[in-house]
Amino acid sequence: MESIPGTQAIARALCVLRAVARTRTARVNLAQLVRDTELNKPTVHRLLLALMADGMVEQDPKSLRYFVGRECYVLGGIASERFGLGREAVDAVSRLARSSGDSAFFSIRSDVFAVCVLREDGDSPLKTHVLQPGTRHPLGVGAGSLAMIAALDDAEAERALKENAALIELAYPEFTPAFLRAEIATTRMNGFAVNEGHVVRGSWGVAAAVHAPSGEVVGALTIAAVESRLPKERQAVLGKQIVDEARRLEAHLRRAAALLPEPKARKSTRAG
Structure with missing residues (x-):
């Protein structure tokens, strides 16, 4: 290029x-x-x-x-209006934090990256502090990021893997192409993503992707906890809760999109 x-x-x-x-x-x-x-x-x-x-x-x-x-x-407020997330995303994160007792997050997709924008902690004294607003990972690295790349079609997912290959090899050597493709397949099969401490040892997460009305992947909801709080059976329980919240957020986005005025047709300037 x-x-x-x-x-x-x-x-x-x-x-x-x-x-x-x-x-x-x-x-x-x-x-x-x-x-x-x-x-x-x-x-x-x-x-x-x-x-x-x-x-x-x-x-x-x-x-x-x-x-x-x-x-x-100012720019953040404009972006919030553009994506239609706003208060509803904050409420979704808050509900997940309260119901789980763990830390809940919302991350947005920025092309081939995921950026955490919201965090709320539950009342559990055992917390993981790895993910904070502003944290940025290549798609596939971390639970929310994995949920996003798995929700893309094959061509888009492969593009993300290719564009981030050098960065992932340098900063996250455990995340080989074979490992990432296997994680994507598992996430698609389960319907939610699980990170079992692959980014930072002992910090686990469960996540689900959020889609815009157009079908575009715009973000992901995540619950993160220390390893002892995320055994297999609880992963499935939290996975369902997060998927339900993701669908609820998507329904809000559809309602918001339906209220937008139709763009006016441009008048022809050619002579009749």
């Missing part, structure tokens, strides 16, 4: 913005961003200044730490 001028700078800026966003409300200093992005200090600082100029990143004047800016909130 031919390189487009400026794409490297844009990719690096987005890399810095994601690194800032992963800290949520904790905020992050320049040294940590340099480590997280693996970019040099002058480059990170220059990109931060550019992001700050557009309101995407802000800096605490006392601590000099960085956090996501107001423009991110």
Whole structure:
């Protein structure tokens, strides 16, 4: 694919913005961003200044730490309207956390990646803290990510595996192509995905994909817990609960889509 001028700078800026966003409300200093992005200090600082100029990143004047800016909130609100998820996704995550006692999540699909956007913890004292809002994985890595790739058709799933092959081999060597294809087949057979500690030992998860009215895979609901809380029999119970919540969320998306006004036909400008 031919390189487009400026794409490297844009990719690096987005890399810095994601690194800032992963800290949520904790905020992050320049040294940590340099480590997280693996970019040099002058480059990170220059990109931060550019992001700050557009309101995407802000800096605490006392601590000099960085956090996501107001423009991110504005764009997030617009994206929420576009996907029609909004409050309903928050409610679904909350119900799963309360009913299971474990941590529940909603992740969205970003082409060949999955990005966690919502998390709520249940009342169990045993929790896994691996997945946080802003965490990003290649499709197939993690329960929600696996649920998404398994819900794609074969051609799209293979495209995701191919595009992420180098990254997965480098960062997740256990996730070989053969292993991922076997996990996809099992997920399709069961109707929900299970991650038995393959990303981080001891951190297990169960998930189901969420589809838009068009059939497009837009995200996944997940329950994550420590290994001792997810034996086989409970995986099946939670799997059914998550699938039910996913179908409920999909029904909301269909209702929301039905209320949208029909696009007006454009008038012809040609002379009659």
